[in-house]
Amino acid sequence: MQFVDEASIIVEAGNGGNGCLSFRREKYVPKGGPDGGDGGHGGSVYLIGDDALNTLIDFKYQRFYKAQNGQPGMGRQMSGKAGEDLHVKVPVGTTVIDEDTLEVIADVTEIGQVVLVAQGGRRGLGNIHFKSSTNRAPRRTTPGTEGERRNLRFEMKVMADVGLLGMPNAGKSTLIRAVSAAKPKVANYPFTTLVPNLGVVKLGTHEHFVMADVPGLIEGASDGAGLGLRFLKHLTRTRLLFHVVDVAPFDESDPVEAAEAIIHELGQFSPALAELPRWLVINKLDLLPEEEREARVDEIVRRLGWEGPVFRISAISSDGTEALVQAAHRWLTEQRRLENEDEEAAERAREMRARMEEEAVARTEARLGRKRKRSDQDDDDDFDDDDFDVEVEYAP
Numbered sequence: 001m002q003f004v005d006e007a008s009i010i011v012e013a014g015n016g017g018n019g020c021l022s023f024r025r026e027k028y029v030p031k032g033g034p035d036g037g038d039g040g041h042g043g044s045v046y047l048i049g050d051d052a053l054n055t056l057i058d059f060k061y062q063r064f065y066k067a068q069n070g071q072p073g074m075g076r077q078m079s080g081k082a083g084e085d086l087h088v089k090v091p092v093g094t095t096v097i098d099e100d101t102l103e104v105i106a107d108v109t110e111i112g113q114v115v116l117v118a119q120g121g122r123r124g125l126g127n128i129h130f131k132s133s134t135n136r137a138p139r140r141t142t143p144g145t146e147g148e149r150r151n152l153r154f155e156m157k158v159m160a161d162v163g164l165l166g167m168p169n170a171g172k173s174t175l176i177r178a179v180s181a182a183k184p185k186v187a188n189y190p191f192t193t194l195v196p197n198l199g200v201v202k203l204g205t206h207e208h209f210v211m212a213d214v215p216g217l218i219e220g221a222s223d224g225a226g227l228g229l230r231f232l233k234h235l236t237r238t239r240l241l242f243h244v245v246d247v248a249p250f251d252e253s254d255p256v257e258a259a260e261a262i263i264h265e266l267g268q269f270s271p272a273l274a275e276l277p278r279w280l281v282i283n284k285l286d287l288l289p290e291e292e293r294e295a296r297v298d299e300i301v302r303r304l305g306w307e308g309p310v311f312r313i314s315a316i317s318s319d320g321t322e323a324l325v326q327a328a329h330r331w332l333t334e335q336r337r338l339e340n341e342d343e344e345a346a347e348r349a350r351e352m353r354a355r356m357e358e359e360a361v362a363r364t365e366a367r368l369g370r371k372r373k374r375s376d377q378d379d380d381d382d383f384d385d386d387d388f389d390v391e392v393e394y395a396p
């Protein structure tokens with residue numbers, strides 16, 4: 001399936017219908033008064049949050065959305081029909097940005113949430129309105145006004161609960177494959193994952209959480225156009241990070257140095273993310289002889305000065321992965337319960353999300369600014385990094 005998380009569209013509201021210039025003409029009433037009716041209001045364009053959508057792909061195919069014009073007024077005091085409003089469905093988790101001012105118009109976070117994005121034009125008045133004691137045959141009418149037209153940019157977040165960090169080749173995609181229906185590409189070379197990997201981890205029939213890969217989060221990536229940058233927005237609801245460490249990298253690099261580089265990078269990339277609870281997930285234990293495993297894990301934990309939870313897994317054989325996702329699910333459930341019961345905890349969580357949101361928006365704006373500069377020089381530079389083919393099943 002194609003996963004598209006950015007799109008640009010044009011919305012145009014309907015014009016108001018013009019007022020009508022007309023006089024009554026009837027048998028035996030040779031000079032009837034004015035009877036030109038009003039136009040109808042133009043239809044407006046609204047967005048509406050829909051949880052059945054989880055990609056912006058539709059907006060790649062249809063980019064122009066117009067609500068109906070109001071009809072003009074008519075004689076015999078008849079008003080024109082109002083134009084119908086247009087409701088455009090967008091995924092819950094869509095941020096709506098005015099592409100010209102870069103102002104964030106709205107965050108669609110609720111199912112059924114309605115956002116006005118283009119106001120319909122006002123109706124014009126018919127000459128019936130302009131009759132007065134001094135002018136009994138007014139020829140004056142007003143035209144309908146134009147409907148609002150706007151260039152919009154959508155940015156969608158899938159809102160993962162758990163984020164995966166780790167060096168390229170650490171086994172993040174393999175882990176997602178092991179615990180969800182998502183089947184991202186796995187290969188024995190770094191940077192296999194160039195697009196967001198999302199997996200819905202199911203526990204029982206109703207319970208699930210969303211796990212997301214953060215591609216390209218490596219040393220130095222945060223100050224360049226790292227791949228992870230454009231993915232940051234999917235992590236604003238993340239409450240927990242798994243730091244996946246390859247216990248025996250094939251290039252014989254030091255797992256501890258690699259882990260430290262990731263931790264450093266995380267702080268550069270997003271200070272708010274860096275403050276999230278993090279679990280150490282030591283992967284590829286199957287590569288070590290059984291009797292060496294404990295000592296190697298202990299050494300990594302000690303040298304890192306790691307005090308948080310540690311999990312030992314082999315993503316490829318799913319050893320330990322069930323215990324890991326069960327623990328994460330229990331932890332997430334507990335966090336939500338705490339936030340429901342404890343106002344202070346809820347406040348802290350809100351603050352954290354707001355900070356992540358701010359960072360994501362700031363990065364987005366910086367990136368849009370860069371893009372704008374580029375496209376000033378080169379006009380058809382419209383479709384650069386917006387399209388992704390992702391082998392991800394995202395269907396809870």
Ligand SMILES: Nc1nc2c(ncn2[C@@H]2O[C@H](COP(=O)(O)OP(=O)(O)OP(=O)(O)O)[C@@H](O)[C@H]2O)c(=O)[nH]1
Nearest residue numbers: 168169170171172173174187190191192193315316
């Ligand atoms: N032996 C062993 N190999 C594993 C394990 N997990 C992953 N691998 C292998 O490690 C390589 C990299 O795995 P990926 O899941 O693609 O790693 P990644 O972290 O997603 O890598 P990038 O997408 O490149 O950042 C593949 O060859 C996997 O088969 C494991 O538990 N044991």
Ligand SMILES: [Mg+2]
Nearest residue numbers: 172173192193
């Ligand atoms: Mg990968």
